[in-house]
Amino acid sequence: MSDSLLKIHPDDNVIVALTDLPAGATVSYNGHTYTLPNGVAAKHKFVTESRQIGDPVYMYGVTVGRATQPIGQGEVITTFNLRHEADPYGLAQRQPYTYQAPDASAFANRTFMGYHRADGRVGTRNYWLVIPLVFCENRNVLTLKDAFERELGYAQSDQYRDQVRELLHLYQHGQIDVIRKMEPFVAPEQNKTIHSGDSISGALRRPFQNVDGIKFLTHEMGCGGTRQDSAALCSLLAGYINNPNVAGATVLSLGCQHLQTDMLEKEVRRQNPHGKKTLLMYEQQVGTEYELMTQAIKDTFLRLIEVNKVERQPAPLSELCVGLKCGGSDGFSGISANPAIGYLSDLLGTLGGRTVLAEFPELCGAEQNLIDRMPDDQRAEKFINLMETYAAQAEAAGSGFDMNPSPGNIKDGLITDAIKSAGAARKGGLAYVADVLDYTEPITAPGLNLLCTPGNDVEATTGMAGSGANLILFTTGLGTPTGNPISPVVKISTNTKLKNRMPDVIDFDSGPVIDGQQTIEQNGAALLDWLVGLASGTYLTKAEHLGQDDFIPWKRGVSL
Template identity: 60%
Template sequence: MTHLTADVRTFLHIHPTDTVLVALQDLPAGYRIVHGGKVLVLPHPVSAKHKLTTVPLAVGDPVQMYGVRVGRATQPVAPGEPLTTFNLKHEADPYSLSRRQPYHWQPPDVSAFTSLTFDGYHRADGSVGTRNYWLVVPLVFCENRNIRMLQEAFEQELGYGQPQTYRQQVRKRIESYRQTGRHDRETAAPTDQPSKITETETAGRLFPNLDGIRFLTHDMGCGGTNTDADRLCALLAGYLVHPNVAGATVLSLGCQKSQIDTLWHEIRKRQPAFDRPLLYFDQQTYGTEAALLTDAIDQTFAGLIEANQNERRPAPLHKLSVGLKCGGSDGFSGISANPALGHASDLLVQLGATTLLAEFPELCGVEQELIDRCEREDDAARFVELMENYARRAAAVGAHFDMNPSVGNIKDGLITDAIKSAGAARKAGHAPVAGVLDYTEQPTRPGLHLLCTPGNDVLATTGMAASGANLIVFTTGLGTPTGNPVAPTVKVSTNTRLVQRMPDIIDFDAGAVVNGTETIAQNGEQMLRHLIDVASGRVLTKAEQLGQTDFIPWQQDVNL
């Protein structure tokens, strides 16, 4: 039997032109909804996060949500019936430059934030880091083992490694098995959780101003096309010039396609006066692994001493560059976390900061709105070009944007890509679009930017960091542990139940928007204050505490 919570709203009508309602609680068959002067009696149960129609639908009738078309009926649907993959298929509104309309927005009041600053690491190029990392990267996958050897040595000896809780659990099981000859679950059951890095531990480190050493590995650099090698160098260059990176150690085999000259070319394209330490080691020149790693350790340690000289100092909020991302989305994403993040993005834009909206496959259906929001016509044209090229590449291998929703998305109410996309786009708030960027390109002016990445969580966050995001905000309704090597990644929950179920990965709760105890604006303002604390190093993200540093280069293949 379904029990409704009396003090919480049961449904939501998002936009005046919408022909659907969103169930905010599990609604039983026979439940009566009063909407628009009419009474809807639900003929079937409707699960929380799912949609029900307010009008009768014949086969072929369009369905509106968020004020845009999100699908077309494939079966007759009576008012009050839930929309499912059985009776609704993906369909989106057409878009073009010729349909472009003037766009006006009302900037939010930022008076409460104009005097605020964050404590960051100031770089010679004028950028400000929210973290101070040393980076160790390979130019080719052949060096991955050497990267891991350096990682084990530096992290464990300098105190940047993760707690050994799980190794201890394995050790307990080994000891129990040796004593009893069997696996005793009761006596060997895990009881401890990974511990957090405490302020005392940080203060006791040899390099208190160094937030960590980040070690990247990948499967690229050789064996692919020359274009693949160049793209890898462009991606790595984005990380080497990142505001959160103080310097880097680069390992090379020597004979691979991704060469140090190409990497330097890409670095200087982004920063002609690049002056941070970059240490380069070629294994074929050194001969033995021991010679390579001994020299790399020696010079890297000297680089860490130099990086530790930089201390946090106040910086204006316009020095923030924030990536806007969602993953593990649910039917509440476009109602709570995404629009709250959108409001935070609008506040940042009005304060002169930069925000990056990624995931082009998840902009399907809202293209015209974004075209209209482009301040410059050439950016609008580039957005159309990038979207159409992406769609053509997908079609060439038999894929389409409507294949984007995952099993979990559909189960939790995102049954067409247009529904998912219209909710995902709300992360961008209402600010005009200041620029349109291809993968790894960096903004040249502040404001909201559209950044071409796949919807894939790690491919997108990897790209946002390469484009300079010194913070990433990642909204989720189902839960994901995603993090990034150089950009602190703040996980925002769409619903409070998720925070309670997965507290070790969620940083901020937007669930109060769903039950109506907070407005989108109130939650967005609280979120921005939390971001300032994270940017200042006063708060570590859950991903940082878990050591979650996901890095996967996008090889420009079709990935939805």
């Protein structure tokens, strides 16, 4: 990789600036010289040849846009001179595809310490869930959360309550001017940087050392919406109960909502004939809230005693099921972190593990490559149908896939959805596609799976965990705290500046790829090596330390 320039694919007619290039600079790449009339900010791209109105722009070897006005050689592509366009795709365009699996021998005998479940799957965590079937029970769930977490040692630090208490004390003593002049609070030494070696069992107060946590979900669904939304929520909640990181669940039901307990029980058994331990509580049958909560507390506590008897045992890396996600993306995402976890995906698939690439709006423009990698026409047709149906729903609401890039994406070089998507698809590596799944369908096939979810960070991670991911890799160029209640979310920076600026949310750095210190393959292999310790419970992700338990079910409509 050049110190300042990168042309990703031989067919591309744009070059990426890896560092800020000043106006008037003359730069060379592979024997060609370019003069930059306006300068190019790092992560942005300039054209290698003049473009007239309607001419295509290629990046990653595919069409990513068409010029809306003349663009001179060396000029930067922007939202003012380029519009989104992607190549057409379909079964008729399928081309033969060959793939050489990477050498995974260095990991062939590696194991992680996981929780073995009755259905044969292995969890990286041992959680108990408390979930409502309807939004009416959210308050009760949050009340249980406060009680259990504080008394069993799972509660987050009280440092912010301490700050409010100090300010209240000053106010009550008439010292408002002191408050105004105060310097910002300084973080306690142990919270300045959360290191990757921090132990999962660091809370000495915890009486249940083999229970990694009790996770409390809330949502705004279950009644009052469409029956289809309730059915989708049912499948999602069943997927969370059946996730290998979950031992069982306490389920709170009001009683009269669309999503009934028998629906959930049936769906849990349909997804997993071995079943999971589930406690069902019915408020309208029990009577008073006090009776409901007392029963829930006692029965849940007794189950925790049983769950605590389960201990970690060795498991091969083939038992890992890893979600592949990006968010807060920048112009380096498709160059460093995304291809690095794509290589990890290929390694894990070679070992018999499962990976899952989601967020279908961010596969726009990469469809044909994925279709070529499908094992058969049946799966290819399913993928095409899911993409076309999703795109049509978005367009019917006046919002197409082309509107996916956010202001932050655009500012950092992702000018069109096709540019963003072509880079995002690199998270899927080069392997053949093993299976195509609709939202909430369980991940079963070894290798790379495609799962239909929105691109929205939390809706996508929520969906991947619901389909069985026991770890999630999340690349970011701008920084995001996104986490998940049951599946550890690893935040991977595309550039080292981000890692240094936001150390409390970033777990792993792919910046060395940009700096030329590591190859994509070296970075991906180092990440897989680090994941073994994470899966074993040797340490936590930053999102776990922060208690970032994001959960948003997808209402099957328009969400990009």
